[in-house]
Amino acid sequence: MPKKLGALELSAAQMLANGATEKQVFLACDKNRSWVQALKRRDDFQEAVSSFQAELEREKPQSSQIPAKSAAVGKTKVTHKEGMTADDHLQKIRDFRDRSESIGNRFLDVAESMLALCEERLRQASADEINLSRLPGDVRSIAAAADAGVNLLAQSLGVQKIMEIVGRMEQKK
Numbered sequence: 001m002p003k004k005l006g007a008l009e010l011s012a013a014q015m016l017a018n019g020a021t022e023k024q025v026f027l028a029c030d031k032n033r034s035w036v037q038a039l040k041r042r043d044d045f046q047e048a049v050s051s052f053q054a055e056l057e058r059e060k061p062q063s064s065q066i067p068a069k070s071a072a073v074g075k076t077k078v079t080h081k082e083g084m085t086a087d088d089h090l091q092k093i094r095d096f097r098d099r100s101e102s103i104g105n106r107f108l109d110v111a112e113s114m115l116a117l118c119e120e121r122l123r124q125a126s127a128d129e130i131n132l133s134r135l136p137g138d139v140r141s142i143a144a145a146a147d148a149g150v151n152l153l154a155q156s157l158g159v160q161k162i163m164e165i166v167g168r169m170e171q172k173k
Contacts, residue, residue, distance in 0.1 A: 007117050011110045017052030018106040028145040030137040097156045104152030111146035
């Protein structure tokens with residue numbers, strides 16, 4: 001009988017469902033790549049990832065795209081090497097920004113959940129039950145997940161700034 005998924009395994013499933021790489025997951029969980037790969041081979045883990053992905057799809061608004069300001073984007077006919085218009089590129093940037101922001105928020109949610117779990121275990125444990133050698137690893141995992149979330153959110157804000165600059169440039173034309 002397979003072992004039940006614990007909080008760390010569920011956090012890993014949630015991160016993968018949100019688009020995290022294996023490396024991001026094993027670093028956030030203070031594990032190694034083989035741990036993530038072993039999890040990915042488990043049916044119960046695959047079901048958890050699928051469940052989180054389905055939840056994400058249900059939470060996704062009908063149109064996750066931010067409406068473009070007509071003055072900022074317009075219907076420019078400039079075409080790039082790939083055959084894409086400036087509007088197409090701006091839409092790709094919007095999509096990237098939205099995805100980065102969503103994943104960043106999910107990482108922060110995972111970090112918050114892991115921190116709450118650690119706090120609860122510490123409150124409930126007696127002094128002799130606390131494994132002090134494991135505590136630094138748990139704290140590093142929480143910090144790594146929080147750091148990944150903050151970095152992704154910062155990047156999405158940077159993308160927002162780029163979009164504002166491009167919009168102002170388009171308005172000046």
